[in-house]
Amino acid sequence: MIDREQVLHVARLARLQLTDDEVERMAGELSSILGHIETISGLDLDGVEPTSHVVEVSNALRPDVPRPSLDREVALSQAPARTADGFLVPSPQA
Amino acid sequence: MSADVEYEPVIGLEIHVQLKTRTKMFCGCELSFGDPPNIHVCPVCLGLPGSLPVVNARAIHLGLMIGMAVGSELAPRSIFHRKNYFYPDLPKGYQISQFDLPLCLGGKLGDVRIHRVHLEEDAAKLTHVGESGRIHGSDSSIVDYNRGGTPLAEIVTEPDVRSAEQAREWLNMLRVTLRQLGVSDVNMEEGSLRCDANISIRPVGDTELHTKTELKNMNSFRYIERGIHAEVARQIEIVRSGGKVQGETLHFDPRTERITSLRSKEEAHDYRYFPEPDLVPITISAEMLDAARAEVPELPTARAERYASTLGLSDDAAKLLADRAELAAYFESVLEVDSVEPVAAANWVTELAARLDEGDPAGSKVEPRALASLIGLLSSKAINVGAARQVLDRLVAEGGDPLAIVEAEGLGAIGGGDELADAVAAAIAANPDVAEKIRDGNMKAIGPIIGHVMKATKGRADGGEVTRLVRQQLGL
Numbered sequence: 001m002i003d004r005e006q007v008l009h010v011a012r013l014a015r016l017q018l019t020d021d022e023v024e025r026m027a028g029e030l031s032s033i034l035g036h037i038e039t040i041s042g043l044d045l046d047g048v049e050p051t052s053h054v055v056e057v058s059n060a061l062r063p064d065v066p067r068p069s070l071d072r073e074v075a076l077s078q079a080p081a082r083t084a085d086g087f088l089v090p091s092p093q094a
Numbered sequence: 095m096s097a098d099v100e101y102e103p104v105i106g107l108e109i110h111v112q113l114k115t116r117t118k119m120f121c122g123c124e125l126s127f128g129d130p131p132n133i134h135v136c137p138v139c140l141g142l143p144g145s146l147p148v149v150n151a152r153a154i155h156l157g158l159m160i161g162m163a164v165g166s167e168l169a170p171r172s173i174f175h176r177k178n179y180f181y182p183d184l185p186k187g188y189q190i191s192q193f194d195l196p197l198c199l200g201g202k203l204g205d206v207r208i209h210r211v212h213l214e215e216d217a218a219k220l221t222h223v224g225e226s227g228r229i230h231g232s233d234s235s236i237v238d239y240n241r242g243g244t245p246l247a248e249i250v251t252e253p254d255v256r257s258a259e260q261a262r263e264w265l266n267m268l269r270v271t272l273r274q275l276g277v278s279d280v281n282m283e284e285g286s287l288r289c290d291a292n293i294s295i296r297p298v299g300d301t302e303l304h305t306k307t308e309l310k311n312m313n314s315f316r317y318i319e320r321g322i323h324a325e326v327a328r329q330i331e332i333v334r335s336g337g338k339v340q341g342e343t344l345h346f347d348p349r350t351e352r353i354t355s356l357r358s359k360e361e362a363h364d365y366r367y368f369p370e371p372d373l374v375p376i377t378i379s380a381e382m383l384d385a386a387r388a389e390v391p392e393l394p395t396a397r398a399e400r401y402a403s404t405l406g407l408s409d410d411a412a413k414l415l416a417d418r419a420e421l422a423a424y425f426e427s428v429l430e431v432d433s434v435e436p437v438a439a440a441n442w443v444t445e446l447a448a449r450l451d452e453g454d455p456a457g458s459k460v461e462p463r464a465l466a467s468l469i470g471l472l473s474s475k476a477i478n479v480g481a482a483r484q485v486l487d488r489l490v491a492e493g494g495d496p497l498a499i500v501e502a503e504g505l506g507a508i509g510g511g512d513e514l515a516d517a518v519a520a521a522i523a524a525n526p527d528v529a530e531k532i533r534d535g536n537m538k539a540i541g542p543i544i545g546h547v548m549k550a551t552k553g554r555a556d557g558g559e560v561t562r563l564v565r566q567q568l569g570l
Contacts, residue, residue, distance in 0.1 A: 013364060015180055052173050052369035058377040064115050064152035067122025072132050075140060075239075085131045086236035089182040091222055 105255035112286040118243035120147030131238035139243035141185030153245040158386035161198030183217035207252040218242035258322035321346035405436035431466035459493030481505040521546035
């Protein structure tokens with residue numbers, strides 16, 4: 001159901017590098033997941049609202065009041081690479 | 095398609111406005127502009143594992159106000175989605191946005207229909223660095239996450255715009271509307287208003303939509319107009335030379351006027367949206383609607399319409415006042431003074447505004463009462479227009495009462511009395527050749543005589559009255 005090309009496409013969108021064996025395995029695993037979805041698609045669901053959330057809660061809102069931010073040194077301490085005041089990353093255009 | 099076919103542009107606009115909240119969309123970090131990098135960041139807006147977003151109630155409120163201002167249908171239930179793509183300005187690997195259940199659907203502003211208005215979070219700011227010091231070929235970038243997570247409203251129009259000029263004018267109308275709503279600073283230089291244009295062309299008369307390109311992130315209205323012009327010209331050239339327009343994302347360089355492709359097509363628009371599991375739905379209550387409605391003021395388009403239809407102002411004068419809330423407010427306070435004629439009031443508020451640069455007349459030394467009194471002096475012919483302008487200059491500089499200024503400066507008009515008649519007689523005597531031309535029926539030659547009278551009366555004479563006296567004295 002899911003072919004090699006589709007697996008590679010999804011892998012690229014997810015920035016995953018797969019070996020040939022893994023591509024093969026993923027094609028099988030993803031196909032079985034989609035098979036499950038197809039089983040659901042076979043049910044008569046007319047008039048059933050799509051479930052976007054499993055809890056019946058809405059409007060969990062926050063007042064627009066500032067809260068303390070992190071100290072910059074703390075924030076930057078988690079970065080693999082940094083400058084004096086910023087996160088250093090490979091250029092997305094390189 | 096051949097060379098003699100006329101093409102028309104079909105343009106839809108996508109506008110991002112940063113909402114004027116105190117804190118970010120999903121966390122309590124303060125909004126900022128120009129602060130040192132990475133000081134308004136927290137686990138939520140840095141996308142650290144285990145952190146959870148919580149929606150800013152004020153952002154929903156401002157979103158509803160925008161929807162009301164453009165006449166949208168406000169969704170009773172609305173949810174957020176994850177828009178998945180990788181870019182370093184987006185720390186989570188996805189942007190929290192809205193997809194099939196946006197906050198506001200439909201609407202119209204001016205003659206352009208609104209498709210939808212939805213809420214999302216802004217990306218961080220990337221600065222490209224590298225060996226070469228140039229953007230292309232640079233090998234690393236620095237991320238400042240201060241802006242990341244700023245609440246944005248994305249306003250999407252229907253493809254109703256037919257020219258670059260219309261795009262610029264409509265965007266200006268939108269900007270003025272949003273500014274008066276108070277939902278955003280709408281400052282293009284600071285990036286609180288940003289615009290993308292979806293552009294296609296079609297033979298005039300065709301009703302179908304053809305392949306469109308997306309012109310990204312133009313940061314001034316002038317660039318938008320020029321960018322659209324350049325892209326429309328590019329597409330017409332492609333089609334006329336037998337080619338096909340490719341759907342792609344483009345960048346307009348205002349310096350070189352060149353258009354370049356931004357992203358490869360295969361990766362674009364494969365965002366794998368799915369409902370954001372970390373946020374529960376928004377259900378709009380009657381209280382939320384009431385609160386939003388209470389904050390929506392009379393908007394520029396409605397106000398201009400009212401000035402034109404009920405006060406008799408020209409469309410241009412009405413728009414000029416309505417587009418600036420402070421001018422409109424001042425104009426209305428002048429009208430509140432007894433029996434001021436609206437058209438004259440509009441003219442003189444405009445005269446005043448021109449003397450104040452961008453300043454608010456309410457903060458000037460000219461009281462609305464003083465301007466009304468100046469207009470009264472003029473309409474009763476106690477002073478002429480030139481004198482009125484001099485009085486206004488004095489009012490702007492020093493404030494005070496127009497009548498007192500007129501008396502102190504001797505600016506009062508010379509009426510139909512002997513003084514003016516004598517001045518006219520002297521002017522005719524001094525310009526016998528001009529008098530001769532007038533007698534021969536050439537009234538246009540009267541200039542030197544009026545000039546003479548004005549000089550003799552220090553500009554206090556009424557031009558119409560002088561003309562009348564000249565004709566009378568020449569027996570015409």
